[in-house]
Amino acid sequence: MFSSIKGKLIAWLFLIFSLLFAAVAIYLHHEIKEIITGAVDDHLYKEVQLLKDLIDEDDEISEAERGEHSLPLSGHYYQLSSPDGKIIARSPSLAIVDATLPLGKVDGRPHFTEITGPGKDRLRVLSQHFTTDKGAVVIQAAETLEEPYELIGEFRETLFILFPISFIISIAGIVIITGSALSRLDRFSENVEQITEKHLDRRLEEAGLELELLPLATAFNDMMNRLEQSFKRQGQFLSDASHDLRTPTSVIKSHCDIILKKKREPEAYIEALQKISMSSERMANIISRILEVARLDNKGFCLARSDFDVLALLGDAVKMLEPKVKSKDITITVHGESISISADREKVFEAVTDLIENAIKYNKRGGAVNVALKRNEKELNITVSDTGIGIAENEQEKIFDRFYRTDTSRGITEGTGLGLSIVKAIIDAHGGRIELKSSPGEGSSFTFTLPLSS
Amino acid sequence: MRVLLVEDEKDLAGIIKQGLEEHGYSVDMAHDGEEGLYMAENYPVDVIVLDIMLPIMSGLDILKTIRSNDINTPVIMLTAKDTVRDKIGGLDIGADDYLTKPFDFDELLARIRALLRRGGDIKESVIRIADMEIDTARHEVHREGKHLSLSAKEYALLEYLAYNKGHVVSRFDITEHIYNEEFDLDSNVVDVYINFLRKKVDKDFEQKLIHTVRGAGYILKGE
Numbered sequence: 221m222f223s224s225i226k227g228k229l230i231a232w233l234f235l236i237f238s239l240l241f242a243a244v245a246i247y248l249h250h251e252i253k254e255i256i257t258g259a260v261d262d263h264l265y266k267e268v269q270l271l272k273d274l275i276d277e278d279d280e281i282s283e284a285e286r287g288e289h290s291l292p293l294s295g296h297y298y299q300l301s302s303p304d305g306k307i308i309a310r311s312p313s314l315a316i317v318d319a320t321l322p323l324g325k326v327d328g329r330p331h332f333t334e335i336t337g338p339g340k341d342r343l344r345v346l347s348q349h350f351t352t353d354k355g356a357v358v359i360q361a362a363e364t365l366e367e368p369y370e371l372i373g374e375f376r377e378t379l380f381i382l383f384p385i386s387f388i389i390s391i392a393g394i395v396i397i398t399g400s401a402l403s404r405l406d407r408f409s410e411n412v413e414q415i416t417e418k419h420l421d422r423r424l425e426e427a428g429l430e431l432e433l434l435p436l437a438t439a440f441n442d443m444m445n446r447l448e449q450s451f452k453r454q455g456q457f458l459s460d461a462s463h464d465l466r467t468p469t470s471v472i473k474s475h476c477d478i479i480l481k482k483k484r485e486p487e488a489y490i491e492a493l494q495k496i497s498m499s500s501e502r503m504a505n506i507i508s509r510i511l512e513v514a515r516l517d518n519k520g521f522c523l524a525r526s527d528f529d530v531l532a533l534l535g536d537a538v539k540m541l542e543p544k545v546k547s548k549d550i551t552i553t554v555h556g557e558s559i560s561i562s563a564d565r566e567k568v569f570e571a572v573t574d575l576i577e578n579a580i581k582y583n584k585r586g587g588a589v590n591v592a593l594k595r596n597e598k599e600l601n602i603t604v605s606d607t608g609i610g611i612a613e614n615e616q617e618k619i620f621d622r623f624y625r626t627d628t629s630r631g632i633t634e635g636t637g638l639g640l641s642i643v644k645a646i647i648d649a650h651g652g653r654i655e656l657k658s659s660p661g662e663g664s665s666f667t668f669t670l671p672l673s674s
Numbered sequence: 675m676r677v678l679l680v681e682d683e684k685d686l687a688g689i690i691k692q693g694l695e696e697h698g699y700s701v702d703m704a705h706d707g708e709e710g711l712y713m714a715e716n717y718p719v720d721v722i723v724l725d726i727m728l729p730i731m732s733g734l735d736i737l738k739t740i741r742s743n744d745i746n747t748p749v750i751m752l753t754a755k756d757t758v759r760d761k762i763g764g765l766d767i768g769a770d771d772y773l774t775k776p777f778d779f780d781e782l783l784a785r786i787r788a789l790l791r792r793g794g795d796i797k798e799s800v801i802r803i804a805d806m807e808i809d810t811a812r813h814e815v816h817r818e819g820k821h822l823s824l825s826a827k828e829y830a831l832l833e834y835l836a837y838n839k840g841h842v843v844s845r846f847d848i849t850e851h852i853y854n855e856e857f858d859l860d861s862n863v864v865d866v867y868i869n870f871l872r873k874k875v876d877k878d879f880e881q882k883l884i885h886t887v888r889g890a891g892y893i894l895k896g897e
Contacts, residue, residue, distance in 0.1 A: 270841035459755065463727075466754040470776035471686045478693035495685050 226398045233394055237387055240601040246377050254373055256368040257344070261332065264346035267361035268330070271298055275352050275359075285309045297321065297337070297362040297584035308357065321345055321360045327499065334365070341366045404433060408601045412440065420448045437481065461510050464637060466507070468499040475499075475622060502636075508640040513622065516645040523564035523649055530600060530670075531558045533565065534591055537573045541580060549586045552576075556593025559600050563650055563670055571643045575666050578639065579606035582664070599672055601654070606667035618655065643668075675790055675834060676851045678719040679703045680710030680736065681752065682728050683867055690723070698813060698830040699786075701855060707731025713724060714740050714747065718850040721789050723782070726750045726764065741768035744810050748789035752777070787811065790837055801836045803883055804896035806875070817879055827852075828871050831864075834892035835884070844891035868892060 270364050274284040283289050287309040290296040299321045300308040307320060314320065319338035322345075325331055330348040337343035347364040408424070415422045424437040424445060479492040534554050538545075545552050572591075579589040587607040593599045611619060611626060618624045623637040647668045658664035677699045681687040684705060691866040702717055704710035705726040714722055714736060719781040726733040737749055751772040764772050770792070771785050787799055787810050799811040801822065807816045813829055815822040830852050835843060845864045853863070868884065876882045885893050 462752045467686070468777040469684055470754075471683065471689070473776035474686055474689045474693070474779055478689050478696070481696065483694070491687075495689070499685065557826075 225394065225402060229394055229398050230391060233390065234387070237390060241383050242625065245383075246282050248379070249372065249376060253372055256366075256371060256372075260344050260363055260365065260368060261346070264332075264344065264361045264363060265330070266362075267298065268346050268348050268359050269295070271300070271361065272348075272350050272352065273358045274356060276351075276356065277301070287311060287315055293497050295341075295364040295367070297343065297345075297360075299360045299362075301358045301360070303358055320639075321347075321362055323347065323358060323360075335362075337362070337364060339364075342369065404430060404525040408433060408436070415444065417451075420444070420451055441623050457513070457622060460637075461506070462508055464623055465503060471498050480609060506638070507635045509636045509642065512637055512642055513645070516642065516649065523567065525562050526565055527560055527562050528565045529558050530568075530602070531556055531593055533569055533601070534572060534593060537569060539593065540573060541576055543588075544580050546579065548583060548584055550581060550589055551587075552579055552580075552589045552591070554591045554593070556591075557595075561600060561672060564646075567646045567649070568670070571646045571668070572604075574639045574643050575604040575668075578666075579601055579604050579608065579664070582606065583608035587663075594642045595672070599669045599673075601667055601669055603665055603667040605663060607663040610660035610662055610664050611656070612660050616656055616658060620654070675720045675830070675837070676700045676702065676718065677786065678704065678710070678713050678722045678747075680704045680707075680714070680722065680728065680733065681721060681725045682706060683725075685810065690779075690782070694783075694786075696826075697745075697783060698826050700830075700851070702822055703714060705729075707733070707736055711736045711739060715743065715745060718847070719747055720851060721786050722749045723752060723786070724749055724769075726760070727754060736766070737769055738767050748792060750782070750785055784811070801833075801839065803836060803839050803867065803894055804881055805879075806883060808833060810836075817875065817876070822874050824871070824874055827867060828874065831867050831871055832875065832894075834891060839894045842887045842890045842893045847891065 254465055271284050271289065274282045274289065284298070285308060286302060289336060290298060290311045290313065292398045293315065297311045297313050299310040301320075301323065302308060302639055305323050310320065317338040322333070322335060324345075328349055330346055333347065335343050335345055340512065342365040343362040344365050345360055347358060347360045349356065351357075351359050391615050411424050423441045426434060426437050426441065429437055435661075475492045475495050479488060531554070535555070538554055541552075552578040576589060576591065583606045589607075590603075590605045592603045592605075594602075594603075615624075615626045619626065620640050620643075624641075625637040644654050647670070651671050653671045654666060654668040656664065657667055675698070677694055679687055679694070679701055681690065681703075682705050683856075687703050687705065691703055694701045699830065702713055702719060705712050706809070707730040710724065710728065710733075711731060713838070724733045724736060728736075733751060737751070740747070740749075748770045751769045752763065752775060753760055753772055754775045761772055770789055771787065773782060784799075790798065791799075799809065801808045801810060802890065805818050809834060813833075814831065815824055815829070834848060834852050848864045850853055868886075872884055876884055881896075883894055885895065887893055
């Protein structure tokens, strides 16, 4: 029960209501008692004053002194006595049962006491000492409290009936209100349930929503937008990946189909097998690139940082690519000073070799590749520029997209369309940036930065 | 029959060209969209095998352009995407068929044959003229149940005449559709092959099927 909002609301309501009710009941009870005893006290004051006046006014023995001032069994009592306790007169209700009112403290001030009267009823007694013409006298007036107490009791009973009734009414109210409020939540979750992986484009209707639910719906829709985009990216990646694998697969399949159609010279088989081998190598390359992209994409991916000299790394990269440089008769130069950095050496090496390899691949025979290393206070700059075919302006933006291949690169079979997207992912992971300047026909220049302190 | 193959993947284009040529087709090849469009609009091809992803101009754009220029050459799209949307997209703008890469080469051959038949009133892969049967799938020719042994060039010529049976085809048509550009138009290579063909197809039979239409060309017909 307490795990539901409704249950919690009811429990809290019960607690608060009970406390509040108890406080109100105690307060009212106290107030009413005050009012009633206040009224009794007022009456007693008046009574005492009246008795004193009666004694004062009458030269003769007054009605009061005769003990005839009040009626028997009326609940009103009085008693006149001398300060030493001798009874001068008392009301018939006392006289009949031969009861006296205890004298108590005697001084000039009025004193209230509560005693048990002759009829076992509770009496409130006002005693006051006066000095009249006829001598000192203690005037006491008393009144039964049974009637006021009965009234208070009735009030208390009413309260105890009222409490459960009003509690039940408010619980019912709460149940109805929370029910209707929570039914919005039910509808909300019904709508959420309708968004399945097949309907990722569905959103919650934000118009007409309660103020309290609106931020929830907005947050949910925002989350769905992000999810949908990520789903789409994944789907796109998968479809691009399969698309790129289909081409070498179809080269292999077509060679097999056609070569196997009839008996051929051994040379034909050798040529076909060479083509098949190249295509499968290309497929393996694509697959390992895809895996690399997936790994770089993974949030858990972390860089294995170590301190190394970037200039030495550039030298290693150039040395590794030497066969390709020679085969295209390219002049390659490396400029810069020795700079140490903390980064993932293997990944940076991969990014650098990819850039230099592209610079060679898309270069003209006998062209030049220039690698420059510079630094400023915060970061180092590595620029790889070539004298190659360049990249058309409308393609420059897309060149870092996954599987994007420029029209000119399509003719070159070994490309996967993933290289530059991997380079960018590596540099992004290091907190660096990559930029491209290129004019078609003249060459391209890729510059990336790496922060000096990680 | 002349096929235009537009495919930027040179290894794939090369082997398909080889395969098609081994099956009696003459093949023109283009490696990018621009070249492909030029050839589709200017070469007298009978069927176009068109890749979608091409440099410079996509296969879909080529298709759209040639269809809007009223060129109704049958087109088979080659696609590396197998989503339904891509297939419908190609068919909607006027492709006659599509194949998803990687495809079976025999399937490509069968689909090309189907498209070639669609042009005329031929419904089966076996074309019949009088007592002659040409099995276009197996490249076999029979007359009166007897197998005729034809060379690839002879078969290609007979098949072209058969696809156009009952219609006159000019020498020019024949050179354009059967033989690649390497032939000189002025040469009498067509007449030479027609003679070869007549020797094998008509000589031993009473009913002659290959007829010369003076000043116009040749016609293959039963009566």
